[in-house]
């Protein structure tokens with residue numbers, strides 16, 4: 001097999017000439033023949049001044065390069081797209097697939113024997129994992145790591161759970177402009193990713209759980225020296241991966257995805273992670289079965305006490321032993337024989353985990369934060385292909401609720417009317433947002449956290465049942481049903497809802513129902529006019545709207561995944577007879 005500079009030669013019809021030319025040009029950067037004979041480790045550079053979550057990427061790359069060279073390899077960094085949540089119009093989700101394509105093709109185009117992926121903000125690690133799932137090179141992931149916290153009036157702040165909470169208080173008139181400005185200056189006090197269990201933290205945790213990064217990678221704070229040492233070790237490890245594996249195809253197995261889904265429940269992770277995992281798994285020929293994921297959630301309790309479901313932050317999870325300590329608690333429910341980039345099996349990695357006495361952040365399976373997994377999958381005539389709710393961070397009394405629908409037809413309609421004094425809305429109503437799915441918006445924005453109408457917020461209402469075909473930030477909370485599939489813009493039943501209809505949410509029975517007679521629904525469907533596909537768009541937008549898949553298929557492009565997926569995850573494994581796991585299952589009403 002060709003390696004190093006001989007790999008993937010540019011096509012001139014003369015391989016020796018291609019190598020001659022390649023070396024002539026690369027020597028312009030000062031490389032010696034000795035350096036150019038070494039195994040090459042590519043390092044993705046996702047630094048951007050538009051991406052504060054990646055502010056430490058240059059230092060991480062410097063440390064990674066040191067590790068590669070100490071192990072006898074040649075590090076070569078190369079740029080890829082960088083995505084930050086607040087600097088991605090229309091949404092970062094719209095651009096995730098573009099970043100995945102970019103990363104995949106640049107890994108393929110350049111002579112890299114292994115790749116180190118440095119990423120962190122919500123969509124970056126998913127895009128990078130989608131890329132390596134397709135390319136199948138030896139790969140190792142270095143998350144940029146979570147921010148540290150700061151306080152306001154003695155209360156600890158977390159981006160972005162408290163961004164939303166304080167904004168809601170400001171909207172309700174509870175705090176003034178001066179206070180909200182102070183909070184604004186303190187929510188993101190250091191470089192790094194959001195420090196609650198939002199999407200970035202969730203993806204970093206499941207990446208480590210799948211074995212694609214070294215132990216500690218998910219939780220070491222972005223600005224700790226420990227993270228630079230992790231980067232150095234990852235660089236050195238990448239050189240070993242070239243020689244002896246495992247490759248990403250060995251690591252990204254159905255068993256590894258099952259482990260990831262188990263961890264997603266146990267950490268109280270983000271609903272977005274389900275979409276990303278579905279997309280990554282599909283590229284490896286593995287299908288994530290939504291009902292299987294839901295069944296898994298009846299056996300796996302939430303163990304990690306982090307916002308938005310709990311009270312602590314990522315720095316505290318790290319001090320409590322990091323993800324490895326969570327995995328130790330989950331051992332009976334995990335596949336322990338899967339390989340990891342460390343060269344050890346997951347079971348061996350867990351065996352070396354640190355035990356921190358009297359820590360308050362990670363609970364035992366028989367003393368959980370929440371008795372079942374964080375996320376439930378709903379079905380019903382409103383969501384024939386599924387919807388999700390993060391019930392671990394919802395209001396318990398609203399989990400069994402029937403209310404009158406108040407419908408918003410689009411994001412523009414929502415912005416126009418949600419705070420209108422004349423809006424006919426009551427606290428028991430169900431707020432409905434549609435045409436905010438993968439195609440409808442397009443890009444499936446994180447608009448599912450529909451704001452409480454100002455006039456209700458000012459009366460002290462802080463949660464309502466809200467349903468949509470949109471997503472929600474992993475840092476958000478509330479009784480919010482998301483990812484309704486099929487979305488309204490492709491004719492899903494959500495398109496048929498009218499203001500005044502009754503909607504039933506019954507999370508215990510996993511039900512989302514529109515209480516309207518079948519004949520009436522058929523009549524409405526006969527009259528339904530779907531938004532016309534915009535035939536005038538060109539470029540990436542055209543590619544996106546024509547090829548993006550629905551949420552239950554991971555919102556990847558249809559041409560990136562096989563028509564049929566031979567393997568299915570999750571397969572619930574381990575000792576389900578384990579007493580602790582059984583107690584948790586009993587508490588969730590499922591033996």
Ligand code: FES
Pocket residue numbers: 053084085086120121122160192193194198200
């Ligand atoms: Fe980047 Fe939250 S905005 S992780």
